[in-house]
Amino acid sequence: MFVHEFCGSWMEHPFLRARLLLEQPRDLERLLATTIRQVWIDTGKGADIAPGITPAEVSEPPCNETSPGAPARHTRTSVELLQARQIIGQARDVLKTMFKDVRLGRPLDLAASGLLVDEMAESIKRNPHALIGLARLKTADNYSYMHSIAVCALMIGLAHRMGLDEHQVHLAGIAGLLHDIGKSKVPLDVLNKPGALDAEEWVIMRSHPRWGYEILLPQGLDHAVTDACLHHHEKVDGTGYPDGLKQDDISLMARMTAVCDVYD
Template sequence: MLKRIEVKHLTLGMYLHEFCGSWMEHPFWRSRFLLQDPQDLARIRATEIHEVWIDTSKGLDIAPGTACVSRAEADAQLESDFQHLEDLPTQPAPPAPAVTPQPAGMDQELRRAAAICSQAKQAVVTMFGQARLGRAIDTAVAQEMVDEITDSVTRNPDALISLARLKTADEYTYMHSVAVSALMVALARQIGMDDGATRMAGLAGLLHDIGKAAVPLEVLNKPGKLTDDEFTVVRSHPVAGYALLQGTDLPEPVLDACLHHHEKMDGTGYPHRLTGEQISTLARMTAICDVYDAVTSDRPYKRGWDPSESLRRMAEWTRDHFDSRLFQAFVKSIGIYPVGSLVRLASGRLGVVTEQSPGKLIAPRVRVFYSTRSDLRIPPEVVDLSEPDCRDKIIAREDPARWQFPDLAQLWSDLPDPRW
């Protein structure tokens, strides 16, 4: 049985099933293991992780009377919270820009987005190269790329955000910046920021990790467990990025977001352990977008989580980690079941989410392709769950690792090889 407990109740002999926090918050390569080494227990308690999931079928249980939450209880609460998102007041629409890009269908915008991703990746590679050599970063190029990203997200918010997530582990550092920029633009539009503030959010996303140019590549791309010293070096990147961007013509809020995107609402983040309103809105937005793209992306040492599963896990951390209002807006901006999520329908079919349905967070468009009743692939078919005459609905998220479908990305994108 899975139980969520506070770290202070963790003891040797328990089986650690999952940290309640992203793998950026702790130095452990594995997240599931029998806790036998006192040094591992001490290292866990030294992190900013507050809670963990333990599996009592594989290790010791908690002492009677110790506070805990079961998996079923946690899932029921999260489902209730997500179901109520549609009832929340709609944020004011952002003022229309001088030139509004015309809306585009998913198929049409995916091809544009592919070109933008390729160009933006090269621009980020160049910026990181300039930073490693101690040269000034060309902010004009960054501005141009943010304009392209903003226009694409305005035409169709699903396309670029979903495509940028499909990065290879080798391209992670660069494409992560592009993905976070797109997510920031979508979130800014969701909360009603004007055109200038939206582009500033996109800039913060594109440049938030520029300080990783100061981290040795052998540490940044290490495929295994980081030492405590290496973990400290990685955590120095916000300060390094802030230093690299000083003296440029970038707005101060962008620099602040680069410096403080790893701060947490409860004050356990870094580098300055800011709390609540001490953290700027732009930095709080960047924290959400940064973590979402990180945990959904493949890394040399870990496969990314499914998009909808990532939102579920992030929701469990919101009390301590994120601004709850902004997190709710973030979920509304990408959907409860983001594009690429593997889901099970009431009909017994499995499908992958291909596009959101406007105003219907729990009823996206899904390409069904597998029957669990016959245990066979079926001809792919797009089902719009928001249609009034549609009697099917999503009843569960599915773990792609369990099914091992090799073509999930192609099924939702219709692109032969959408990974970078």
């Protein structure tokens, strides 16, 4: 397998590189002998886990589990994973429909997204690792949807950790779910291009925050949500887009969205 990330400090493993292909049985034994109990693998560069093994069996403990101040867990990750998988299935369908509606010029139906975000927030409250961990697993064909789901889940987790109230947590989730809705206006050959984009394609791609803002504006959403959509590619040094905002001119929600977007 290709190890993309060791979930632990570099001092906990004997390898010189942070990412590597495990080829020798001896290397696997060295890894198993460490205190590291979980790794992220890249199945594009190495073998996948053996068929028949479900995520529930390989789930504990996730990365960063021992971070200081982490809330007590209410359910085991392996239990919550089953629920999280169902929620992600629903979320994928909701997002697919939303992206398709925008592409076809149909009105956007946001009724389902509010309920979905509440369900995700409940799952994350029961156990933050299951949903966030699962949402970060992507394949090429579901990338756009899974990215929106992952950013939504990360936003809910971040808002919780920042001590924001329930309503702000909900808005953070909505902002995460919808931040890239403008990509539904990007032609599919640009959106799914496997290689690097040329200058013209970049101009199109960089239009997605404004397109998203224009899609969301008539929906009567909270300003924090539409602003996060418009400004999630701004940077504190002013080199971001579309408005080149700096420092405190970027709203809290837009900064949170940028962090979760880049993290995922």
